[in-house]
Amino acid sequence: MSIKEIVVPDIGDFESVEVIEVLVAVGDIVQVEDSLITVESDKASMEIPSSESGKILKLKVALGDNIAKGSVLLMMEVDETSPEVKEESPPPPAKKTEKIEREKMAPAESVTSKASVGKVQVHKPSPTASIDEVRFSKAYASPSVRRFARELGVDLGNVEGTSRKNRINRDDVKGFVKKAMATGGSGTALGIKPMPEIDFSQFGDIESQALSKINKLTGEFLHRSWVTVPHVTQFDEADITEMEAFRKQMSKEMEKNGIKITPLAFIVWAVVASLKAFPRFNSSLDATGENLILKKYYNIGVAVDTPNGLVVPVIKEADQKSLVEISQEIRELAIKARDKKLKPSEMQGGCFSISSLGGIGGTRFTPIVNTPEVAVLGVSRSKMEPVWNGAEFEPRLILPLSLSYDHRVIDGADGARFTTHLSKMLSDIRRMMV
Secondary structure (H helix, E strand, C coil): CEEEEEECCCCCCCCCEEEEEECCCCCCEECCCCEEEEEECCCCEEEEECCCCEEEEEECCCCCCEECCCCEEEEEEECCCCCCCCCCCCCCCCCHHHHHHHHHHCHHHCCCCCCCCCCCCCCCCCCCCCCCHHHHHHCCECHHHHHHHHHHCCCHHHCCCCCHHHCECHHHHHHHHHHHHHCCCCCHHHCCCCCCCCCHHHHCCCCCCCCCHHHHHHHHHHHHHHHHCCEEEEEEEEECHHHHHHHHHHHHHHHHHCCCCCHHHHHHHHHHHHHHHCHHHCEEECCCCCCEEECCCCCEEECEEECCEEECCEECCHHHCCHHHHHHHHHHHHHHHHCCCCCHHHHCCCCEEEEECCCCCCCCCCCCCCCCCCEEEEECCCEEEEEECCCCEEEEEEEEEEEEEECCCCCHHHHHHHHHHHHHHHHCHHHHHC
């Protein structure tokens, strides 16, 4: 055994580089080619490997130090029996243009060089919704592995390392992704272990039925929306006694022309009027989550139940259409949806969605926001209820409303104001004309 200084090898055309990561500690046993530190220049980052095998006695560098060829990294008690590795120059750093491309893909991992010694630069976290930046930053992995993980959208806080001292390598990240794909990604974004496989046949007869493509796509979309959007649901009611009487009268008069006005058409009208009164509900957050995009058009999505699953066709420019036109368009889109003839363009561009279960039943429910929209209205079955008019109880037709919204954009007070305004529109349809 002997004590040796482990120095920085030839690092290319750089006078000095900054230490951005120290990968070992005093007392560690390392082997030849094990990485000791990570350094970064203004062009690329690289790991400096050990030229010897042995036990680390003392570290000579710290995070933020500037080092150059020949600088002492640490003191090591060397195992004389281990083969010494011929000092070789590390791979040439990537060209500046390559670094720029990498930074476009993983902006949170870029580091700028600094003239001052001993300073550690603090970076603004990437706006990746599924990554816990604190856990990610504490994960034991090199910058190249961190960049690789960000490109794949993997939270390193959920990955188990298999290298020395549980360090995470590229194969660990790949294995994590493969496992997530095999399990459908259930719960991985939240760090929750997937459900264990269960042989249900041991309890009785079973039948396996494959999900339709619509079921799968809808499930993935709704799951993403549920785990990334802070949902709040506001419940309210609307007295639609007069509205329903007017609807039936108009439908009877137009029946000879094959026209039928649906209650949903009135709801679309009332929603448009409410969106005009509360523009924040007719918006979307941009990709960074820092800007609100207010829309000047009114495209209303209407959920349609089909044998293969839920689809949401969109009524474009609903503010420019009459009750008759909206009723006919809803009917035509519903038929197309059930016949699998909807075009992609007929399901895009929505500002706000309506999910009506009135024809089926139920009292109230909590619909999931159809992101990137910020709110969705749930409509349940209306029923006659006794309502006190100041002198006596009288029967009134009451429609239950459930408004779910993105709490990052909409406060609870505004949610209540919106449903109150919507209720007034439906309770007195003359208000929609104003």
